[in-house]
Amino acid sequence: QVQLVESGGGLVQPGGSLTLSCAASGFLFSKRIMSWVRQAPGKGLEWVSSLGTSGFVNNYSNFAEGRFTISRDNTKNILWLQMNSLKPEDSAVYYCASLRDGKSWSSKKRDDYDHWGQGTQVTVSS
Numbered sequence: 001q002v003q004l005v006e007s008g009g010g011l012v013q014p015g016g017s018l019t020l021s022c023a024a025s026g027f028l029f030s031k032r033i034m035s036w037v038r039q040a041p042g043k044g045l046e047w048v049s050s051l052g053t054s055g056f057v058n059n060y061s062n063f064a065e066g067r068f069t070i071s072r073d074n075t076k077n078i079l080w081l082q083m084n085s086l087k088p089e090d091s092a093v094y095y096c097a098s099l100r101d102g103k104s105w106s107s108k109k110r111d112d113y114d115h116w117g118q119g120t121q122v123t124v125s126s
Contacts, residue, residue, distance in 0.1 A: 002026035002115050004096050009120030016086050016124070022079040022096030022117055030074035033099040035113065036081045038092035038122075048094070049081065050105040059105045063090075086124045093119040 008020040020036070036048040049060045049070040058070050069082040079096050097113035099105065104112070 004098070004115055004117035006094065006096055006117040006120040009094060009122045011123045011125065012086055013126050014087060014124055017082070017084045018086065018122060020081040020083070020094055020096075020120055020122070022081075024077040024079065024096075024098075024115075027098070027115060029077040029098075033105065034072060034079045035097050035099050035105070035107075036070060036079075036094060037097055037108065037113070038090075038094045039119075040092040043092075045108045045110055046092070047106050047108045050099060051079070061106065083122070086122075088124045091122060091124045093121050095119045 003025045005023045006020060008018060012018050031053055033050055033052055035050040038046050038048055047061055048064050049068060051058045051070045051072055055072045060068060067085045072079045096117045098115040100112055100114050
């Protein structure tokens with residue numbers, strides 16, 4: 001049974017930091033490109049970052065570059081997203097997802113990902 005379980009969300013003040021975790025099971029995590037995507041209320045899916053299988057090749061959206069860091073541990077099947085200098089516009093439900101083979105690393109199409117977590121809420125507010 002495939003599972004992706006996110007944790008680490010919460011309420012944080014502007015300028016603060018959070019680290020999201022995603023624990024994977026039921027599929028070959030180490031062989032999959034993994035991504036973080038987010039969705040704010042009333043808005044579409046927004047791609048945040050993707051990380052290659054080795055953990056060395058990454059890609060960030062413009063809003064995440066320089067503030068967020070994606071990483072993974074293939075021995076523990078965990079994906080992380082460290083978020084610094086958070087802004088109110090970063091408020092959203094954050095999902096980890098596995099990218100289907102051959103799809104764009106910056107995809108914001110739901111169908112381009114095959115496994116999803118339940119999401120974790122991040123709220124940035126004073």
